[in-house]
Amino acid sequence: MTVNIIVCVKQVIDPEAPPSSFKVDEAGKKVVPPSGVPPVISPFDENAVEAALRVKDAQGGKITVLSMGVNLLREVVKKPLSMGADEIVLLEDEAFTDGDSWSNARALAMAVKKIGEYDLIFCGRQAADWDDGQVGSGIAEILELPCVTVARKIDVANGKAVVERVTADGYEVIEVSLPALITVSNELGEARYPTIKGIMAAKKIEPLVWTPADIGLEPAQAGAAGRKMNLEKLYQPVHEGKCEIIEGESPEEAGVNLALKLREAKLL
Amino acid sequence: MAEYSGVMVHAEVAEGKLATIATELLGCGRGLADNLGEELSAVIIGSGVSSLAQEAFAFGADKVYIVDDVLLQDYQTDAYVPVMEKVVRQAMPRILLVGQTSIGRDLAPRLAFRLETAATMDCIELAIDPGSKRLLRTKPVYGGNARAVFTSELDPQIATVRTKVMTPLEPDTSRKGEVVTVEAGMDSSTVRTRVLEKVKQEVEGISLEAAEVVVSGGRGMGSAEGFKQLEELAGLLKGAVGASRPPCDNNWVPDVRQVGLTGKIVAPDLYIAVALSGSSQHMAGCSGCKNIVAINKDPEANIFREARFGVVGDWKKVLPALTEKVRELMSG
Ligand SMILES: Cc1cc2nc3c(=O)[nH]c(=O)nc-3n(C[C@H](O)[C@H](O)[C@H](O)COP(=O)(O)OP(=O)(O)OC[C@H]3O[C@@H](n4cnc5c(N)ncnc54)[C@H](O)[C@@H]3O)c2cc1C
Ligand SMILES: Cc1cc2nc3c(=O)[nH]c(=O)nc-3n(C[C@H](O)[C@H](O)[C@H](O)COP(=O)(O)OP(=O)(O)OC[C@H]3O[C@@H](n4cnc5c(N)ncnc54)[C@H](O)[C@@H]3O)c2cc1C
Numbered sequence: 001m002t003v004n005i006i007v008c009v010k011q012v013i014d015p016e017a018p019p020s021s022f023k024v025d026e027a028g029k030k031v032v033p034p035s036g037v038p039p040v041i042s043p044f045d046e047n048a049v050e051a052a053l054r055v056k057d058a059q060g061g062k063i064t065v066l067s068m069g070v071n072l073l074r075e076v077v078k079k080p081l082s083m084g085a086d087e088i089v090l091l092e093d094e095a096f097t098d099g100d101s102w103s104n105a106r107a108l109a110m111a112v113k114k115i116g117e118y119d120l121i122f123c124g125r126q127a128a129d130w131d132d133g134q135v136g137s138g139i140a141e142i143l144e145l146p147c148v149t150v151a152r153k154i155d156v157a158n159g160k161a162v163v164e165r166v167t168a169d170g171y172e173v174i175e176v177s178l179p180a181l182i183t184v185s186n187e188l189g190e191a192r193y194p195t196i197k198g199i200m201a202a203k204k205i206e207p208l209v210w211t212p213a214d215i216g217l218e219p220a221q222a223g224a225a226g227r228k229m230n231l232e233k234l235y236q237p238v239h240e241g242k243c244e245i246i247e248g249e250s251p252e253e254a255g256v257n258l259a260l261k262l263r264e265a266k267l268l
Numbered sequence: 269m270a271e272y273s274g275v276m277v278h279a280e281v282a283e284g285k286l287a288t289i290a291t292e293l294l295g296c297g298r299g300l301a302d303n304l305g306e307e308l309s310a311v312i313i314g315s316g317v318s319s320l321a322q323e324a325f326a327f328g329a330d331k332v333y334i335v336d337d338v339l340l341q342d343y344q345t346d347a348y349v350p351v352m353e354k355v356v357r358q359a360m361p362r363i364l365l366v367g368q369t370s371i372g373r374d375l376a377p378r379l380a381f382r383l384e385t386a387a388t389m390d391c392i393e394l395a396i397d398p399g400s401k402r403l404l405r406t407k408p409v410y411g412g413n414a415r416a417v418f419t420s421e422l423d424p425q426i427a428t429v430r431t432k433v434m435t436p437l438e439p440d441t442s443r444k445g446e447v448v449t450v451e452a453g454m455d456s457s458t459v460r461t462r463v464l465e466k467v468k469q470e471v472e473g474i475s476l477e478a479a480e481v482v483v484s485g486g487r488g489m490g491s492a493e494g495f496k497q498l499e500e501l502a503g504l505l506k507g508a509v510g511a512s513r514p515p516c517d518n519n520w521v522p523d524v525r526q527v528g529l530t531g532k533i534v535a536p537d538l539y540i541a542v543a544l545s546g547s548s549q550h551m552a553g554c555s556g557c558k559n560i561v562a563i564n565k566d567p568e569a570n571i572f573r574e575a576r577f578g579v580v581g582d583w584k585k586v587l588p589a590l591t592e593k594v595r596e597l598m599s600g
Binding site: 013015016018019020022024031100101102105125126128129130131132133134136137138140141142146147148149150152162164166167168169170171172173174175176177180185186187189190228229230231232233234235236237239241243244245246248250251252253254255256258259260261262263265267268 | 342344345346369370373374377378380381382385386387388389390404407408409410411412413414415416417418419420421422460461462463464465466467468469471505513516517523524529530532537538547548549559561562563570572573574575576577578579580581582585586587588589590591592593594597598
């Protein structure tokens with residue numbers, strides 16, 4: 001059976017940017033994007049793309065990328081195409097901004113409905129900015145689909161998926177009927193690099209761009225207007241930490257001195 | 269129509285007992301319930317769990333809802349969400365607390381969407397706003413670089429709580445309460461998943477979560493071999509070995525060793541971080557520890573902003589000397 005997969009990818013501020021470059025505008029309750037650090041696809045969403053490519057490699061099928069936001073950089077959101085995905089749909093409109101998990105899941109679910117044909121929807125286990133991990137389950141609930149979260153392996157056969165779901169002490173193997181939504185974790189393995197051929201192919205693919213009206217979403221349900229949560233405050237925690245650097249004539253001596261220090265501090 | 273009232277805790281069961289997170293949630297929930305002058309209830313779901321009600325009372329619950337059914341032996345979304353929905357519609361709690369665990373991460377969002385309310389995930393602080401009486405939910409965002417405080421006007425107010433940040437009450441076995449049994453009323457044909465197998469990844473020795481000393485290595489360890497040296501130090505200190513994500517991704521150590529936002533939350537007395545940079549996502553897993561010790565060759569590494577003691581240097585030189593001295597001190 002060939003498999004049609006929709007992969008939801010979110011463009012985020014690079015989570016690997018050094019913590020010291022991170023700034024918050026407390027009055028505006030917004031994060032200030034660090035200058036000179038380009039945004040990326042949320043890393044777990046890259047794992048989700050990889051998961052989809054592995055299913056496609058094994059079974060054949062089509063992968064549609066779905067991304068919502070504003071100022072979506074084409075070279076960022078089109079990366080999955082250069083890895084081997086086939087099509088891309090963007091929900092790009094001011095009305096989609098500042099949503100919460102509800103407005104975001106609702107909009108993505110409506111877009112999925114409009115895309116129409118799918119056996120699987122893949123999301124990241126959580127977006128690397130707000131670290132929420134709700135949108136996948138939300139889309140599944142709205143579309144009345146079964147959902148398996150935090151997957152590390154996905155195999156498709158006979159109208160079912162067999163999923164390894166990460167747990168605290170290992171993993172469990174779960175069989176789920178299709179269509180289904182699956183959220184993917186890094187344990188799946190690193191995403192492949194784009195190939196030159198892939199990059200060339202991606203250049204030729206024009207994204208479909210949809211507004212709330214295109215997916216039949218009421219303005220009152222999109223973005224900030226559709227929220228069920230209020231953000232009261234956004235701040236950076238203070239670091240009171242003062243590190244005492246243990247010196248030595250040589251690294252070995254510093255190691256010895258560290259042991260002595262730990263004993264003195266009653267930590268040994 | 270009945271009003272929403274009281275605080276409810278989803279009390280997870282682990283190995284036939286209330287899970288530690290359940291006792292933590294009860295401790296936190298007790299404080300919130302007392303603040304509101306309302307009741308604290310717990311819901312215990314599983315197979316053969318009826319006897320656990322007394323444990324929940326001892327840890328602070330006034331009332332316990334028991335849903336006991338063989339079909340609820342394993343957690344499955346399609347089985348647990350309708351059961352929770354049923355209990356919540358019957359009990360109508362103002363606040364529902366769930367653990368930020370493998371189960372809670374899956375259960376809370378789906379339940380919130382089903383109940384058309386809003387959940388906040390991975391909270392580290394919960395309080396009642398003195399004016400509005402709504403739940404103030406503080407959650408780290410951007411990997412821990414920032415914190416957000418959320419409220420919602422919708423009931424029940426659902427929050428998942430990070431493990432190890434809330435304190436359980438001293439159990440009082442004389443405390444009593446009311447047990448309410450709820451029929452699961454399960455229709456197994458609505459469960460669209462099947463658990464085929466549960467696999468435990470072997471980790472010898474003391475568990476990370478319980479260890480009083482954790483020795484963690486990062487990408488700079490370079491290989492599985494490097495971790496052998498961390499095992500040695502951890503062994504001397506009767507501690508456990510942890511890791512940042514790259515060593516897990518590279519299969520130098522099993523995935524279950526990962527400490528951090530998407531790994532384990534640990535709160536040992538001593539956390540020794542070797543050749544890891546101290547990314548915010550990693551530190552999210554050990555920020556409860558007051559005594560972080562860093563060994564890193566880069567004096568600018570973020571870990572030195574978080575550590576109490578540090579050595580700037582190559583671990584290959586520092587660590588063997590540290591280990592030998594520790595051996596000497598511990599035997600002397
Ligand atoms: C009052 C308020 C104000 C907020 N303001 C902002 C703001 O200004 N800017 C902001 O970025 N967030 C804001 N948020 C956070 C916003 O609520 C979260 O982005 C939302 O809850 C979804 O959570 P998440 O992004 O962590 O997604 P998760 O639930 O963690 O996402 C899981 C997965 O869903 C998919 N997914 C999620 N979002 C998208 C997307 N846009 N496109 C494609 N796939 C997606 C991805 O596969 C992702 O891995 C605000 C929230 C509130 C309540
Ligand atoms: C949403 C999200 C969730 C994540 N969850 C987690 C999580 O739960 N846990 C986690 O750990 N990460 C997590 N990460 C990844 C995280 O962002 C970092 O990439 C990761 O923690 C970096 O690991 P590291 O410090 O080992 O590697 P690096 O950042 O590469 O640091 C290696 C360090 O080793 C030092 N070093 C190298 N060689 C030597 C030597 N010979 N002697 C001494 N020092 C040396 C270097 O100076 C450097 O500081 C997450 C990321 C995202 C986006």
